[in-house]
Every structure is written in structure tokens, then in C-alpha cells.
Amino acid sequence: MLKTLAAAVLALGLATAAQAADWPKGPVQLLVPAKAGGGSDLMARIFADYLHSKIRVPVVVVNQPAGGGTLAYETVRNARPDGQTLLFTHTGLLVNAHTGRYAHPVSDFTTIAIGQSYPPQVLAVAPDAPWTDLKDFIRDARAHPDRYSFGVSLGGTSHFIAGQIMDAEDVKLKLVEAASEVDKVVALQGGNIDIGNLSAGAAAQYVQAGKLKVLAMIDRDPDPAYPAFVPAVQQGVNVTWLAPLVLWGPKGMDPALVTRINGIVAGMAEDPATRERLAKMSSRFAPLDVAQSRQLVDEEDAKIARLAARLGLGRE
Amino acid sequence: MQRIDQLTSLVLVAVGLIVIAMTSRITYTSFTDDPGPRLFPYLGAAVLILSGLSIFVKACRDKPGSAIPVDRALMLRGAMLFALMGLYALAMKLVGFYPATPVAVFALYWMIAGASRRLWRGIVLGLATTLFIYLLFTLGLQSYLPEASLF
Amino acid sequence: MIHAFIDLVHPLTFVIILGASILGVILGAIPGLSGGLGVALLLPVTFGMEAATGLAMLVAIWVGGVSGAMVGSILLGIPGSPSAIATCFDGYPMTRKGQAVKALGAAITASFLGTFFSILIAAWLSPIIADLALKLGPWEYFSLGFCAIALVASLSRDNVGKGMAAAALGLLAACVGFAPIDGTARFSFGNMYLSSGFDLIAMMLGLFALKQIVMDFARGTRAVQKVEARNISGFGVTLQEFRDNAWNLVRSFGIGIWIGFLPGMGAALSNMVAYAQAKSASKHPEKFGKGCIDGVFASEVSNNASVGGSVIPMIALGIPGDGTTAILLGGLMIHGIQPGPLLFTNNPEIVYTVFATALLSAVMVLVVQFFGMRLFPAILKVPYHYLYPPIVVLSFVGVFVNTGGAYIFAMLLGFAALGILMDLVKLPISPFILAFILGPMLESNLRKGFTYSTDGAWAFLTRPISAGLLAIAVFSILWPYLKPLLIRRRLSHG
Helix, strand or coil, X not given: CHHHHHHHHHHHHHHHHHHHHHCCCCCEEEEECCCCCCHHXXXXXXXXXXXXXXXXCCEEEEECCHHHHHHHHHHHHCCCCCCCEEEEECCHHHHHHHCCCCCCCHHHEEEEEEEEECCCEEEEECCCCCXXXXXXXXXXXXXXXXXXXXXXXXXXXXXXXHHHHHHHHCCCCEEEECCCHHHHHHHHHCCCCCEEEEEHHHHHHHHXXXXXXXXEECCCCCCCCCCCCCEXXXXXXXXXXXXXXXXXXXXXXXXXXXXXHHHHHHHHHHCHHHHHHHHHCCCCXXXXXHHHHHHXXXXXXXXXXXXXXXXXXXXX | XXXXXXXXXXXXXXXXXXXXXXXCCCCCCCCCCCCCCCHHHHHHHHHHHHXXXXXXXXXXHCCCCCCCCCCHHHHHHHHHHHHHHHHHHHHHHHHCHHHHHHHXXXXXXXXXXXXXXXXXXXXXXXXXXHHHHHHHHHHHHCCCCCCCCCC | CHHHHHHHCCHHHHHHXXXXXXXXXXXXXXXXXXXXXXXXXXXXXXXXXXXXXXXXXXXXXXXHHHHHHHHHHHHHCCCCCHHHHHHHHHHHHHHHCCCXXXXXXXXXXXXXXXXXXXXXXXXXXXXXXXXXHHHCCHXXXXXXXXXXXXXXHCCCHHHHHHHHHHHHHHHHHHHCEECCCCCCEECCXXXXXXXXXXXXXXXXXXXXXXXXXXXXXXXXXXXXCCCCCCCCCCXXXXXXXXXXXXXXXXXXXXXXXXXXXXXXXXXXXXXXXHHHHHHHHCCCHHHCXXXXXXXXXXXXXXXXXXXXXXXXHHHHHCCCCCHHHHHHHHHHHCXXXXXXXXXXXXXXXXXXXXXXXXXXXXXXXXHHHHHHCCXXXXXXXXXXXXXXXXXXXXXXXXXXXXXXXXXXXXXXXXHHHHHHHXXXXXXXXXXXXXHHHHHHHHHHHHHHHHHHCCCHHHXXXXXXXXXXXXXXXXXXXXXXXXXXXXXXXXXXXX
């Protein structure tokens, strides 16, 4: 009896080890909850190209924008946990889970690795706005509650960024809808909103052309490409938003396999072709091991959960 | 057309009323001055009901015409082709794109060609269509096509 | 500009642009596929190319796609993409009258004129007119969209009620899924697939392609049409026809470039609005829909003029004029070129490449189609049992490639059934589709209009452009009802 059990355990152990070594067993599907041609899709294709160059099997990017990403999440969550079906997306998954748009928490997935980051974001205002930095704006906003409007995608990531400012600095802003970067640029210049977040790259040009003014960078660390933009944290305003892309698999993946895939992803830091592509899109990559990746996702998840409750966006 | 128009207008008004009833049950969290997600469906339903009523009034003024000439044979043929397309969709979901397509093209050809059908022509058409899709989508555009969910 | 042209004359680039233009025409002509889809799918291919070459390839596919979409519309009555829906209205009846070559000739020349001149205007005037886009707020966008729907709904002159009913159904169809702004799920019954709403491509293919195939089969095999391909010189269009349509061409061009220029609206909208305007301004509106060349001119000039229109804000401001320009902007970013107001200053060579490629590609498409025009009608000699099965397959593949899920097949078949039903009760399809396309944009601008202004809904009426557009909309809906009253009064007074 004991012998059989031992044999079974051994066989199981061998099977999992074999699973890690076997991977990939054919084309890997990388699900992206966004349309072909957009920013998330491009990021995924850079990642897929890199993965393909390492594992030598096709890595197929499958775009499933349906249901605000829900379809892609569900496809991966219900897939066999063999590493053949993976999800590549940003922390929008966590936002959707905490606002009730998606019914499953992140614990229903296996966090495998953190990929590259999205380009840095800044907070911008109209060129003739009276404020010189974020601190200045916040002082004014605190004196005049509900006067200044922040253009956000309500219920989306930017809503949480605005919520973080209101939460950390105890100010009241009027949150209005301006979801896409285009909407924000147009509304800021047209004077329809007072402040909004957009990517540093686009903002730099508008600043140079005298069409916008940047108050602060939202990322924690300054970016050498944009020396003029000072991070909010350095101004004493406790606002940071990470937008890392995360590689997720279905729940219950073999730890050996997870470690192996994580190791391959980490190699992206040493791959010159990929680094060059990322640099062109002002995206960065810093390798994190499995434990670090999970810690980062858990921290973000806790932060988003807290903000969702504060903003009244929590699910019923 | 009179009878059909009257019937259509009643259906449209009914749809409008159902939409209003469903819209009133939508729950949402509201922000500042936003009128919320109910406004627009109400607006659409109102336009639908008003235009439904205008169709009804116009239909009543029109000279009474004959009822719809229901051609059973015609409807049966339409339903058959429609069902075949439904089967094709189902087959793609179950066995994937590549096994389902040549068979489906053959079946569609067989049904549409009627008396002039030839076995070989159908087979060639099925295979040629599949090859074309393979060259354009799988090889050229590298896109992902339905895969089997059965195995 | 000259330099950009010289670069393009480099044999390899030239071949790439030619190939890409032809691919665009093919993708555009196939129901369910479009140049936009081609641009999205081939974007990753440009990773490995030089920025200018990659961009030239994408622009050429786009230009080819918009021009090619009319082939399906004219020959089969099935639009290749939403930008050529209005081309069906008169293009297909012309084919049934045996004038397929003439219709194609009109569409090809109109397409060329639209693209070529709109790009020229964009090249010269971009920096000057681009700032106009910043002057318009949500109020103007809402009123403009509403006005467009009213104009197209009032096309069904004998029964405006039916046009408006179809538009209302389209607006309600657009409500299915997550609402804009707050993301509340509406009318989705907890279904994951419905929560993202209906797909435009599935709707168009269901309502046009599959519906028509089912109806044709039900009514019995149709006779193969006769085509008068002989005795046609040049483009098959007489100079007199151009002269008669001079004003129509100018107006449709203006509508196309203006709608293309506005962010978020493009060729899918402009073709229907230009057609509606051509019909209501025509001296013989009764001929429209029965194979009138004016309708083909209006639709094809305007949808191609939208190409140049949407390039203006893209180049001058980094703002996409429509879905395809949004992808082109992504194409710039993968090469480290940041779109924005300084694109002209920082990367003039890229800007000129876009313009030069678009012009060159427009000429290539003209030449290719000029020769193709005599071959295209050969499709008409093919019996339907060879033609329809591949079209069914392409429709299914087209919707799948757009969304990546097999659930979309149910949507496609559902819209085919709806199309048949709407046909039987004579509800027009174009206001339905147009309202569906504009629905989300209308709703978010309506609600933004409330939140952005301090005086709520009044802003829609106090802002002059917005008020003017709303007045046109109301007038065009009520006119058919008011006209008989006015005539009666005049009669009783006289």
C-alpha cells in the first residue's frame, strides 16, 4: 500500500517536473483583452515576439476585446493550467475585479511574471492655468472643494489615480468623463476640464508647443527621457500609479513550470532587440522573480481594493 | 402594406415600452452631474414609441391593402439555408475551422446549385475556398481562426 | 515633399506600396474585411521595417481598402465595409440594369478624386484648420451626430416614421452592453458576450451579406445578369455626367473631408450623410435608389475624402480622426516617433511620407482598378452557387478575426434574421446601422455635455453651432409632415 502510494507520489512528481521541461507542447496562445492595433496589443506583440525567439514555437496573440476584457479573462481562467494559454494585460484586471465588472478575483489566476511597463504618465493642465506644480494645484483645490474637474475614465484606472489624490491629500475634485488621451487633450485645451492624466511622451510635445503644462509625473521615479517632469512623490504628494503588464495563467499551474516561464521572461532584460523596441515606446522592463511579482500584484490589489471602497465603486 | 404596418407599429411600441420597463430597473452609481445610464435608453425608447405611433396613424389613413402574401415554400427554403449556416457555426465551434469549412462550402453549394450541382465541382469549390482562407489569414495575416473545443 | 516622392520611387518601396495598395483593394472588396483590419493585422510586420517604409505600407493598405470597398457594393449589393454602404443603394441597381461597368467607373473616378484632393488639402492646410477640432465641445458633437441620423432617417420620404423607428432601434441596439462613462451593464442579462455590446462588422455582414444570400436563395436562383462591357471607353462615364454632378461632387467632398476631420467619425458615417444630402438636393430624387449615378458619385467621393480629412488632426495634433488613423498613430509609436503637435517640426520626413504615399497609392489604385474594372464584372457571370458559399465563409471568418470568439457567430446569424424581418416589414436598414455606429458617441457626448457645463442641458441650445445643427435635424424630421399642411393652406387661401 505504502509502496503504491510512494510510487504514485513519485510518478506525480516526475509528471510535474516533466510538465515544466515539456513546455511548450505546441503553439502558445497569448490572450490580450484589447483590439488589434492598440497600445496593449502592440505591447503584447513585442512580448510575444521575444517569447517566440526563446521558446521556438509560435506565440499567437489572440485579441479578445469582448466584455471589457471579460472574455479574455474567462478564456484563460477556464483553460488547462499547462502554460499553453496565457493572459497578458495590465492591472485593469484588478480594477475590473474590484469594481464588480468581472466576477473573479486575481487569486483565481496564477501570477507568472511582470512584463514591461506602460510608458510613464503625467498630470497635465491648460497652458494658462495658474498653478506651477502639483502641490500648488492641491492647495488651491483644497481651498475650493468641487471646483476643479479631473478628466477620468469613470470606473477605470484614471478614476483610481484621481481617487488616490483625493484620498491622500484630502481634496475634493469634480470627476468628469474624458476617457481617451484624445478626449483629455481636447478637453484640457478647450477648457472643458481642468486637469487630466496622459502619457509623458505626448505631453512633452504639447508642452513644447505651448499647448499644455505638466504639473507632475505619476510614476514613482523620474524618467531620464523627461527631466523636466518631477514625480508627484518628490513634490510631497503621495500619488503613484504603476502600470506594469502582467503575465497570468490559469489557477493551479505547476510551480516548476511557473518558475521556468518567469526565468524566460526575465531574459528580456538582456535581449538587445527587445530592449531597443521597448526604448522606442519609452517602456521599461525590470526582471522580477515569481515571489517579487506576486508581492507586487498583491500590493496593487490591496491598494485598488481600498480605493474602490473609498470611491464608492466597490461591488455590492 | 396596411396590415403589416399596423402590426409593425404595435410591435415597435411594445418594444419601446419593454425597454422603458427594463431601463427603470437599471441600478448604477452616479457621479456629480452625470444624468446616468438611464437617460439614453429612455430617449431611444421615446423616439421608437413616437415613430411607432406615427406609422400606425399613417397606416390607418392608407387605403386598405391585402395582407402579407405568405409563401410557405419560400419561407421553408430560406429557413433551410439559414439552418445550414447555423450548423456551420456550430461545427466550427466543435471541430474547428479547417475540418468544418470544406464540408460547409460543399453543403452550401449543393443546396444553392439545385439541379445544376455536380459532385466534383462542389468538392473543388470547398477545397479551393479553404485554401484561399489559409493563404490569406493563417499564412498572410497570421490571424487566429476557430479551433476545436471538442477535443 | 519632393524628397519624400523621390524616396518612394526607390524600387523596393515602390513595389511595397503597389503590393499594399492591391492588398488593400482586395481586403476592402471582400465583405467583412477592410483596409482598417489589414492595417491592424499588418502593423506588427512593420516592426522590422524602417519607419518610413512601414508607414508607407500601412497608408497604402488603408487607401486601397477604402477604394476597394465599393466593388462588393456595386457588383453584389454587399458592402465590403461600412464605408461603402450607401454605394449599394444606387450602385447595385445599376448593376441589375446591366450598367455595372459604368457604376464601377463612376466609383473608381470618384474614389480617386476624393482621396487625391483631400490629401492635397490635408498637406497644405493641416496646421491651419486642425485647431478647429479643439473649438468643438461635446455639445457640438452630440448635435452633429443627431443631425446626421435625422438626415439619413428622413431619406425614407414616404414614411419618415419608419426611418426614425429604425434609427431608434439602432440607438437601443447601441445601448446593449457596458454603458459609456459609468460602465453599468445594460440589457446584457448577465451575459458576458452581450456585455460588450453588438459588433458592427457582425451587424453589417448579417444585415447585408447573409440576409441577401438567404433571400436570394429563398426566392429561387436568379438569372445571371448581362453586362455591357463592350463599347465602353475610358471609365465608362461621360463628361456630361461629370458636369451634371459637379455640385454634387463638391458637396459630397466637403461632407466627407469635414466628417473625416472630426475625431471619432470617419468614412462609415460620411458616405450615408453625403448620399442623403445628394438625394434631398437633387432635382430628381425619385431616381435615387433605382440606379442613379449621382448616388454612386456622392457616396464614393465622400468616403474617400474622409481619408484626407482624418489625416489632418492625426498629423497636426496627434489626434486620430477615426479607428484606422488611431492604429497608424500606433505604427508611428513603435518606431519611436511620438505623434503630437510637433510631428511636423520634429519628423517632417514622416509627415511627407504619409502624404506622398497616400497620393501615390491613390494613383496606383486608380490604374489598377481601371484595368480591373473590365475584369470585376466577370464575377457577375459566375453563377451564384459558386459565389455565395465562399462569401458565407468569408463573412464568418471576417467577424471571427475581428473579435476572436465563436460567440460572434450567433450574433452574425441573429442580425441576418433581423435583416430579413426588417426587409419584410419595410424598415430601412441604413438609419439603423448609422444610429448604431453613432450611438456610443452620441450618448457619451450628451452626458459629458451635462457634466462639463454649469447650466446642464441648456448648453445644447445656447451654443450657436449646436443649436443650429439641432434645428436642421428637427426640421428634416418634421418637414414631410409640415409640407402637406402648408400646401393645403396655400390651396385654401388661393
